[in-house]
Amino acid sequence: MKSRDTLIRLKRFHLEEKRRRVRQIEMTLAEFARIATELDREIANEEKRAGITDPHHFAYPTYARAAGVRRDNLKRSIAELAAQIEESRSAEEEAQAELSKIEALESRDKANDGSSEVLARA
Numbered sequence: 001m002k003s004r005d006t007l008i009r010l011k012r013f014h015l016e017e018k019r020r021r022v023r024q025i026e027m028t029l030a031e032f033a034r035i036a037t038e039l040d041r042e043i044a045n046e047e048k049r050a051g052i053t054d055p056h057h058f059a060y061p062t063y064a065r066a067a068g069v070r071r072d073n074l075k076r077s078i079a080e081l082a083a084q085i086e087e088s089r090s091a092e093e094e095a096q097a098e099l100s101k102i103e104a105l106e107s108r109d110k111a112n113d114g115s116s117e118v119l120a121r122a
Helices: 002-050 062-121
Strands: none
Touching: 002 062
């Protein structure tokens, strides 16, 4: 029983680690999306100020071009994080299933121990 208690604590720890990882990725995703939206706004303002919206125009604002590259990099990172979050959620579900399985075994063993004691008293 003692080793199963240790195993349950270990599985709970692993589950919490998986949950923290998912939350961390979600927060990073939200931050990247916020920054990308802000860059879109800055690009639009810069294009409006310059009066040029074609990035291939020779006089297109340098800041808008650099912000566009940064925004595109952020969007690629967002796509990569979306894949990572799916993997992390899957790992979290697996950890939850393992913990549930171990806890079910523990509760079954406790129920069997209780019924054994009742039979021993009779």
